[in-house]
Amino acid sequence: MALYNSVLDLIGETPLVDVSSLSPNPHVRILVKLEGQNPGGSVKDRIARSMVEEAEKDGTLMPGQTILESSSGNTGIGLALVSRVKGYHLKIVLPENVSQERKQLLDVWGAEIISSPGSEGSNGAMRLAQRLAAENPDYWFPFQYGNHANPKAHFEGTGPEIWRDCPEITHFVAGLGTSGTLVGVGKFLKERKPSVQVWAVEPPAGEMVDGLKSFDEGFVPPIFIENDGYELLDRKTVVGTRESVEWTVRLCDVGIFAGISSGASIAGAVKCAQRIEEGVVVALAADGGWKYLSTGAWTDPVDQVVARAKGTIYF
Amino acid sequence: MPVDVRLPTVLRQHAGGMSSVKANGSTLAEVFEDLVRQFPGLAGQVITEDGTLHKFVNVYVNDDDVRYLDKLETKVVDDDVVSILPAVAGGSGPGS
Numbered sequence: 001m002a003l004y005n006s007v008l009d010l011i012g013e014t015p016l017v018d019v020s021s022l023s024p025n026p027h028v029r030i031l032v033k034l035e036g037q038n039p040g041g042s043v044k045d046r047i048a049r050s051m052v053e054e055a056e057k058d059g060t061l062m063p064g065q066t067i068l069e070s071s072s073g074n075t076g077i078g079l080a081l082v083s084r085v086k087g088y089h090l091k092i093v094l095p096e097n098v099s100q101e102r103k104q105l106l107d108v109w110g111a112e113i114i115s116s117p118g119s120e121g122s123n124g125a126m127r128l129a130q131r132l133a134a135e136n137p138d139y140w141f142p143f144q145y146g147n148h149a150n151p152k153a154h155f156e157g158t159g160p161e162i163w164r165d166c167p168e169i170t171h172f173v174a175g176l177g178t179s180g181t182l183v184g185v186g187k188f189l190k191e192r193k194p195s196v197q198v199w200a201v202e203p204p205a206g207e208m209v210d211g212l213k214s215f216d217e218g219f220v221p222p223i224f225i226e227n228d229g230y231e232l233l234d235r236k237t238v239v240g241t242r243e244s245v246e247w248t249v250r251l252c253d254v255g256i257f258a259g260i261s262s263g264a265s266i267a268g269a270v271k272c273a274q275r276i277e278e279g280v281v282v283a284l285a286a287d288g289g290w291k292y293l294s295t296g297a298w299t300d301p302v303d304q305v306v307a308r309a310k311g312t313i314y315f
Numbered sequence: 316m317p318v319d320v321r322l323p324t325v326l327r328q329h330a331g332g333m334s335s336v337k338a339n340g341s342t343l344a345e346v347f348e349d350l351v352r353q354f355p356g357l358a359g360q361v362i363t364e365d366g367t368l369h370k371f372v373n374v375y376v377n378d379d380d381v382r383y384l385d386k387l388e389t390k391v392v393d394d395d396v397v398s399i400l401p402a403v404a405g406g407s408g409p410g411s
Contacts, residue, residue, distance in 0.1 A: 123403040145404060178404075205400045210324045215360070218371025218402040236380035 008085060011038050011045045012157045016165045016282070019254045022266065027278035030269050031166060032251075033158070036258060036288030040081040041074075041105075043158070043286045047180055048078030050153035051142040052086065061140045066091060068139040070129035072122045072177075072313045073102035074287055075144050080109030091139070093129040095121055098313045101291035120211050121313060122177070123219060145178045146222035154184025162282055163192055170279035173268045175261045175286060175315060176200040176236065179224035185284075186232045200236040201268035203244070203261070203315045237271060239264040242306050244314075245297050248289070252298065259287040260297060260314040318346055318391050321398040329356030338397075343374065344387040346397060361399055362387070371402045 035043035055061035097118030248263030262285035
């Protein structure tokens with residue numbers, strides 16, 4: 001179909017591309033699902049639409065209401081797109097150290113930005129949003145870390161798309177943030193084919209966790225626990241900034257201009273390919289490269305890019 | 316067999332302010348026993364009384380989260396790096 005009634009109908013149905021030329025193992029194929037093709041530019045368009053439409057259906061979100069959410073960027077941008085089209089006012093709590101382009105895009109869609117301390121990362125943004133939501137009960141607070149419409153969007157969308165396009169899949173690799181992608185897709189794939197392995201990739205936590213006074217201030221997303229995330233994941237691995245940047249640049253060799261977390265995801269897929277004998281690894285590229293041009297990832301010496309990226313949230 | 320253990324900010328006060336210490340053991344459980352022997356203040360911080368990992372702590376051997384390896388029975392060898400980190404909301408940026 002090439003004629004759509006709304007831009008929101010363009011969310012999902014993203015392409016899966018074979019990038020096996022990047023595989024270090026001739027017996028392992030690597031495929032990438034390009035979520036940057038979504039109209040708001042990232043995988044988060046899926047959960048933005050899903051969370052809003054579920055809340056409209058069950059009456060917790062009323063016409064003209066204000067939406068408040070925390071985001072390190074992409075969920076905010078997805079919600080900003082959906083909110084603009086549907087006529088909601090949106091407030092996004094955003095750590096001050098996200099890339100400039102993420103803020104600019106929120107401005108494009110008319111979202112209101114509330115800054116949270118960069119040193120507290122996404123955790124700090126989430127806590128501030130929780131406090132603001134408690135103080136303003138008239139706002140609708142989707143809370144992506146605890147909203148079942150988040151994994152549901154992947155259980156009903158991303159997962160079935162991958163299964164339809166690549167039933168040969170043996171491994172699924174994606175970044176771990178809210179865990180919505182991993183638990184939604186992972187659950188769907190394992191129901192169809194229990195042998196499928198689900199691998200999570202995460203950025204180094206580094207100084208973002210220095211603000212914590214004790215482990216009791218830690219946080220595990222409720223959707224991860226409630227969807228048996230601990231049983232569902234087969235592996236969780238950290239991919240460093242340098243490796244993420246290097247693989248982001250290498251993706252250009254196959255014509256893919258993706259964001260830095262996509263580089264991390266591919267690096268995870270490559271690690272996976274090195275450790276298995278044969279298989280088909282599907283990695284998820286969460287967004288396109290546009291929002292990261294200011295990092296200089298594609299043009300500047302990698303040392304400079306890594307130094308610059310250290311203070312910036314790119315995942 | 317010494318491994319390198321990286322401590323998060325919240326634990327350094329119990330280890331003389333150090334961010335990295337050496338510990339011996341062939342499994343993680345043994346490494347933690349040795350850590351507590353060296354720094355008694357670390358007792359109960361990472362491993363709870365019932366012998367499991369604290370809910371909001373992630374432990375990595377090299378780059379892999381041990382919850383998805385063999386948990387406390389995960390084997391370690393010389394020069395492995397064991398990192399202890401608080402679990403926080405995802406989407407956090409890089410630091411190290």
